[in-house]
Amino acid sequence: MLINPSENERLDPRVRRTRSLILTAFEALLAEKGFESISVQDVTERAQINRATFYAHFPDKYALLDYFISQAFMREMEKRTLNACHYSPENLRNLILAVCDFLARLHSDCAQPHQQFESLAEGTIKNILFELLSHWLKQSGTKISTEIPATVAAWAIYGLASYYSHSKKRPALEKFVDDALPLVAVNLGQFA
Amino acid sequence: MLINPSENERLDPRVRRTRSLILTAFEALLAEKGFESISVQDVTERAQINRATFYAHFPDKYALLDYFISQAFMREMEKRTLNACHYSPENLRNLILAVCDFLARLHSDCAQPHQQFESLAEGTIKNILFELLSHWLKQSGTKISTEIPATVAAWAIYGLASYYSHSKKRPALEKFVDDALPLVAVNLGQFA
DNA sequence: TAAATTAAGCAACATCTGTTGTTTAGAATA
DNA sequence: TATTCTAAACAACAGATGTTGCTTAATTTA
Structure with a gap:
């Protein structure tokens, strides 16, 4: 799962974009409230992506x-x-x-x-x-x-x-x- | 929350019973499947107690x-x-x-x-x-x-x-x- | 450029969560 | 023993989870 910079570049730009949206949203949420009270919903709403898409990238919030x-x-x-x-x-x-x-x-x-x-x-x-x-x-x-x-x-x-x-x-x-x-x-x- | 033996004895026997049922059920489930896939439901069904009762004892499975x-x-x-x-x-x-x-x-x-x-x-x-x-x-x-x-x-x-x-x-x-x-x-x- | 591939959006699902209000029954106390 | 207290059962709730099948649109490739 963990990606180094070089192979990150030849990744489908849609994937890059989605992942980056998720990470940015998650980071912002962590600054606002505790991890336990952040839901997958929260993340996807903030990231403005569909919830099902989240699960195509990560099995769960952990x-x-x-x-x-x-x-x-x-x-x-x-x-x-x-x-x-x-x-x-x-x-x-x-x-x-x-x-x-x-x-x-x-x-x-x-x-x-x-x-x-x-x-x-x-x-x-x-x-x-x-x-x-x-x-x-x-x-x-x-x-x-x-x-x-x-x-x-x-x-x-x-x-x-x-x-x-x-x-x-x-x-x-x-x-x-x-x-x-x-x-x-x-x-x-x-x-x- | 953690209880030492002496104060455990002068605890309402219903509470003692319920807690012990929960712990026993949980232990048995851990022997069967991973923690992540054990739900509160699983525990309460196995323990034969009402699900709401679980939450009177523990905030969540963690x-x-x-x-x-x-x-x-x-x-x-x-x-x-x-x-x-x-x-x-x-x-x-x-x-x-x-x-x-x-x-x-x-x-x-x-x-x-x-x-x-x-x-x-x-x-x-x-x-x-x-x-x-x-x-x-x-x-x-x-x-x-x-x-x-x-x-x-x-x-x-x-x-x-x-x-x-x-x-x-x-x-x-x-x-x-x-x-x-x-x-x-x-x-x-x-x-x- | 056209075709094939694949990510993202969307909708609907069964299930689990955590909470609340009420009733019932067991334990402590007077 | 009679009374009071309180844990456990029950039912119902809104919300979140993880999954699926299908459609749409972006990208890679031939």
């Missing part, structure tokens, strides 16, 4: 959320060129920063990010993080299995970012990452 | 899932007396073991544990884990803030357990925990 988050998060990774690189403390630092930033923005952009919304978004983002970290660690050419360290790192990073983005009075991001980085890096030294 | 998981997980923690103790590598080991075990069982008990189900269960369990770990770390009487280490530990533990419970050919649990423990313990030494 799939839409997944696509929406994936797409936004991957774009963020690409923008920061974190997708194509290797493990180093500096890159890890930037990754943590990026995730904190992304979540903080997500929270400020969404009217009422409730439990359900957050849990689903978390699953989506963590999957991407795990893939990305696995890729990083394998660059080191090590024979050690990367799965366990990548798992711990992906979950820990998300946990930290989630904690940061929920803090009442958010500490300065840079300072927070200074504190957080070593707790993640400590297990990755062997891949540097 | 709240039911949350309650179901919380309740089962907390009971597991109590059984292993992990709820009332402090941080030590040995206790941490038991905790990781317990979470792995719980998730593995959850997966074998549920017909089709899909993304949505897992994400929601994860949120519920991790909240409990975070509270429990915060409690542990505070026992040490340290002045250091426990929030960041507790966050990293809760997320990392869940990540590991999730990884374990998804492994195709599950390694021996004891062995897995031997490998996993140090990655979590490394950040908690100061609270021993």
Whole structure:
């Protein structure tokens, strides 16, 4: 389902248009009310498309959320060129920063990010993080299995970012990452 | 909403009965089909209660899932007396073991544990884990803030357990925990 | 350009949701 | 025990869901 820019271009323009209408409408609605109270109806009315058309693109609103988050998060990774690189403390630092930033923005952009919304978004983002970290660690050419360290790192990073983005009075991001980085890096030294 | 055993007893027996009927029905349905395709109707028919009665107990099926998981997980923690103790590598080991075990069982008990189900269960369990770990770390009487280490530990533990419970050919649990423990313990030494 | 392909619009469906008002029956209390 | 309280059953509601078959219009392709 997830589409990269190049194959996006040779997609039927009607499809591109509809998808973009859906995503824009969804984003606007998220700014107004919580995910749980957004219906497929709401989305299609706002997007000015037929409701049946929605179902030709997504099985349900949960799939839409997944696509929406994936797409936004991957774009963020690409923008920061974190997708194509290797493990180093500096890159890890930037990754943590990026995730904190992304979540903080997500929270400020969404009217009422409730439990359900957050849990689903978390699953989506963590999957991407795990893939990305696995890729990083394998660059080191090590024979050690990367799965366990990548798992711990992906979950820990998300946990930290989630904690940061929920803090009442958010500490300065840079300072927070200074504190957080070593707790993640400590297990990755062997891949540097 | 979550009820401990003592106050459960002095609850109106009709309420106790209904709740137990709902939970039993829900558990049975989870063994048959995925959470996404279980409707409130399904639950109330199986439980042989009126549908409107369901809504007197839970706002929707997501709240039911949350309650179901919380309740089962907390009971597991109590059984292993992990709820009332402090941080030590040995206790941490038991905790990781317990979470792995719980998730593995959850997966074998549920017909089709899909993304949505897992994400929601994860949120519920991790909240409990975070509270429990915060409690542990505070026992040490340290002045250091426990929030960041507790966050990293809760997320990392869940990540590991999730990884374990998804492994195709599950390694021996004891062995897995031997490998996993140090990655979590490394950040908690100061609270021993 | 003409023909073939396929996305989007439209309408109608059975089903499920969450809510409300009323009645009935079981539990707590005086 | 008699009375009061309140949970559960029941019925009916407007609204949303996910699906289908059909028509229309845009696009790709030959």
